[in-house]
Amino acid sequence: MLLHIPAVLAPGTLRELRSRLEAADWSDGRATVGPQGAQVKRNRQLRADxxxxxxxxxxVRDAVLRHPQFFAAALPLxxxxxxxxxxxxxxxxxxxxDGAVMRQLGSELPLRSDVSSTLFISEPDEYDGGELIVADTYGEHEVKLPAGxxxxxxxSSLHRVTPVTRGARLASFFWTQSMVRSDAQRGMLFxxxxxIQRLRAAHGDTAEVTALTGHYHNLLRMWADT
Structure with a gap:
């Protein structure tokens, strides 16, 4: 599943992030990947610490977890x-x-990376290039979104970021371990x-909407690992 989630960050929060990041101490991004990744990675990152x-x-995490579309799509654990x-x-x-198993800084508890997320902080007209290219069975998909x-x-998707030839592309990125391991199952649940949400908005909580809601929760109960 490839999903565009709009307006995750409010304009005021976005402006503050931009200001703080412009003055931040950036490091070579190759320090965070293994030998294979270091051969193809040319960017800068803020150290995790x-x-x-x-x-x-x-x-960013608080804003993301409050967004109903993110929760519905990622089913985060x-x-x-x-x-x-x-x-x-x-x-x-x-x-x-991306690596299949990751660890948070200072924690020994591993996390299985089921879902990757990129939150765009720069506006698309502020830089040339910098498209996120995600490959799947339908080909390559180009992503360059508005700030926020x-x-x-x-x-599990192969992906890349094209060269930025003008300006600067700022973004936040993170990984989620989902309650549902299978991308296909998460896609069906989403x-x-x-x-269900569209039917409820159009017709209210009819018997049919209630029945579909029951099917949703029973499928989630069958597939979820918590």
Whole structure:
């Protein structure tokens, strides 16, 4: 599933993040990946232990978890603290796949990366290039969203970021372990949930809407791992 979630961050929050990130202490992004990833990664990141990254990451996480579409799509069990990256001056990240198991800084508890998320902080007209390209069985999909919008996709997808040839691309990114391991099952549950919401808005809580809601929760009960 590849999903565009609009307006995750309010304009005021977005402006504050922009201001804080512009003055932040950025490091070489290759320090956070293994030898294979380091060959194709050219960007800068805030260190996970940077106080600015910790503070702003908590604000992003709170906003994301309040968004009903994110919850419906990701069905989050655990969410790693959001990180921040910056692409400029030809910076790019070649085709790669995210690690299957990750750990939060200071924690020994592993997290299975089921869902990847990128929250755009720069407006698309502020930079050239920098598209997130996500590959699946239907081909490659190009993503470049307005500031404050987010894309959610299966962490098992091959993906890349094209070179940024003008300006700077700021973004936040993070991974989620879902209650439902299968991307196909999460996709079905999301479509069913959104259909129920539309029917409820149009017709109220009819007997048919109640029945579909029951099917949704029974499928979630069958597939969820908590």
């Amino acid at each position: 940077d106080p600015v990254a910790i503070e702003l990451g908590a604000r 655990r969410v790693l603290p959001p990180l921040f990256n910056r692409y400029e001056g030809g910076g790019e990240y070649g085709m790669h796949i 919008d987010m894309v959610v996709y299966a962490a 479509e069913l949930d959104q259909t």
